[in-house]
Amino acid sequence: MTGQDNVEPLVxxxxxxxxxxxxxxxxxxxxxxxxxxxxLVRLDAPWHDRPGAWxxxxxxGRLAGVRAPVFDTLKDATRWVRQRLRG
Amino acid sequence: MQDALIRKLESFEELSDADRAALRAFVPxxxxxxxxxxxxxxxxxPGDVHLILDGYACRYKMLPDGQRQIMAFFVPGDFCDxxxxxxxxxxxxxxxxxxxxxxxxxxxxIEEITAHHPQVTRALMWCALVDGAxxxxxxxxxxxxxxxxxxxxxFCELLLRLExxxxxxxxxxxxxxxxxxxxxxxxxxxxxxxxxxxELRALGLIHLKHRVLTILDxxxxxxxxxxxxxxxxxxxxxxxxxxxVPWLSSVQGV
Numbered sequence: 229m230t231g232q233d234n235v236e237p238l239v240x241x242x243x244x245x246x247x248x249x250x251x252x253x254x255x256x257x258x259x260x261x262x263x264x265x266x267x268l269v270r271l272d273a274p275w276h277d278r279p280g281a282w283x284x285x286x287x288x289g290r291l292a293g294v295r296a297p298v299f300d301t302l303k304d305a306t307r308w309v310r311q312r313l314r315g
Numbered sequence: 316m317q318d319a320l321i322r323k324l325e326s327f328e329e330l331s332d333a334d335r336a337a338l339r340a341f342v343p344x345x346x347x348x349x350x351x352x353x354x355x356x357x358x359x360x361p362g363d364v365h366l367i368l369d370g371y372a373c374r375y376k377m378l379p380d381g382q383r384q385i386m387a388f389f390v391p392g393d394f395c396d397x398x399x400x401x402x403x404x405x406x407x408x409x410x411x412x413x414x415x416x417x418x419x420x421x422x423x424x425i426e427e428i429t430a431h432h433p434q435v436t437r438a439l440m441w442c443a444l445v446d447g448a449x450x451x452x453x454x455x456x457x458x459x460x461x462x463x464x465x466x467x468x469x470f471c472e473l474l475l476r477l478e479x480x481x482x483x484x485x486x487x488x489x490x491x492x493x494x495x496x497x498x499x500x501x502x503x504x505x506x507x508x509x510x511x512x513x514e515l516r517a518l519g520l521i522h523l524k525h526r527v528l529t530i531l532d533x534x535x536x537x538x539x540x541x542x543x544x545x546x547x548x549x550x551x552x553x554x555x556x557x558x559x560v561p562w563l564s565s566v567q568g569v
Contacts, residue, residue, distance in 0.1 A: 250510045271506065275513065283506045295382060295504055 237261050237313060239306045241268075246285060252276075255285065256302065258309055265291050265313070268305055271298070319392035319480045320366060326479050326549050327441035334432045341428070344419045350491070353410045354395060354417060361405055363419040365395040370415030371491055375499070376407045385500040387450065388412075388473070388492075392480040397443050400425075413491035441548065448546040457502050460540065463511045465501045467540035470521060474530055475544050490528035 237260045244267070246255035251273040258266040267286045271279055282305050284296035290313060299305040321338055324330060330338075345368070348354060354365050354372060367389050374387035374395070386407065389395050395409045400422050429436040449472070456465050477488045492500075494508045501508070515521045520536045522529040530536055 248510065249514065252506075252510075273510075273513075275509065276506070283504065295498075295502075298504075298506065 237310060239309060241302060241306070248285065252283070256282075258306070260309065260313060263289065265289050266296075266309060268299075268302070319368060319482075322480050323392035323442070324435065324438035327445075328434050328438035330434055330438065334435050337428050337432050337435065341418070341420060341424065346417050346419060348411050348415045348417055350411055350414045353408055354415075355405055356408045357405050359405045361396060361400045361402060363421055364397055364400050364425055365409070366418045366420060367391055367393050367395065368416040368418055371412040371489070372409060372415055372417075373412055373496070373500075374407055374409050383499045384502075385496065386453070387446070388500070390473070390476055390480065391482060394439075394442060397425075397439060397446070412496060413489070445546075445548050448548065452546045462501070462503050462507050463514055464540040465503070466497060466508065466511050467515060467520070467536055468542055469497070469500070470515075470528065470530060471533075471537055471540065471542040471544075472547070473528075474533065475547055475549060479547075479549055485529070486531070486533060487527050487529040489526060490523060491526050 240259045240262075242257040242259060244255045244257050245253050246267060246269050247253070248269055252269045252271055254270040254272060256268040257264055258268060265288050266284050268282045269285045271281050271283055273279075278298055278300070282299040282302060284291070284294075284299075284305070287294050287296070291309070294312070296308065299308065320341075321330070321335055324338070344363075348370075350370075355361060357376065369391055372389040372395060373385045374389070375383055375385045377383055389409075395417075399405065425439075429439065452468075452472070456468050460468060473488060473490075474483060474486065477483045482488055494505045494512070497503070498505045498508045503511075512521075512523060515536075516523070518535075518539075520530070520532055520539060522531055536542070
């Protein structure tokens with residue numbers, strides 16, 4: 229049991245196209261230990277304040293209904309996911 | 316200055332000249348509150364009742380993780396805390412969105428006017444009941460409507476509420492809310508709000524520029540979100556004849 233707490237969860241990103249009814253279509257499935265926990269989408273539409281940043285379009289499990297910040301990089305996004313799932 | 320309030324109350328109840336005079340004598344302390352400032356904060360002891368004469372404010376709550384949830388918007392003529400003043404401690408905060416002109420009405424003044432002007436009391440009760448009805452509708456909005464419909468619904472509601480206090484010109488009204496304000500109200504992300512506004516613009520339903528919102532096609536926007544104004548209980552949208560309560564007159568006549 230103690231061992232399990234110390235193991236960093238395995239976060240895997242898997243590219244996917246997402247329908248957001250906008251030009252933002254480039255997405256990533258976020259899998260933690262093999263389970264889908266979030267769908268990220270890159271903000272490619274020119275009107276966004278932070279074009280190129282990543283938005284959590286949907287969360288599942290412990291991320292369901294959570295309003296996440298917008299992330300500058302995928303690395304920031306995965307760090308946030310790890311923190312949320314650890315807490 | 317109290318015209319917005321009188322207009323609002325008259326949209327619920329017919330007032331006499333004496334009622335109007337009593338409301339005009341209400342003036343006490345007028346305060347100019349800058350934008351983004353708390354009028355009263357969670358934990359404070361409520362004393363005065365705050366009436367918005369000009370500008371927009373909101374009722375909100377901060378969550379432990381820093382997330383803000385907005386539960387109500389206040390527009391000119393709205394009481395922020397008509398019933399709250401009876402409570403010992405504020406369980407939420409009320410803050411301005413744009414610069415506001417507010418009136419602080421001491422509890423004693425409310426008690427005085429309600430004791431002597433039953434029509435005003437009824438109208439104030441209408442206000443409190445409509446606040447409750449709006450809250451219910453917002454619950455439905457957040458719980459059961461899609462993002463684009465939620466925002467369209469809010470736009471329709473503000474149009475009617477502001478129209479009732481004479482703050483709409485050619486289907487345009489001041490809209491000082493940021494995307495984050497709308498997101499915190501609707502339980503959406505800023506990105507979802509931004510996309511939705513684009514979509515409503517692309518459909519030719521709204522125009523939003525320089526903090527003025529214009530509804531280009533009111534009927535279409537209402538149809539788009541299934542807007543039914545019944546919960547606002549405005550006189551012009553109401554079944555006034557049914558409010559005669561003839562059964563009550565007949566009971567009293569016995």
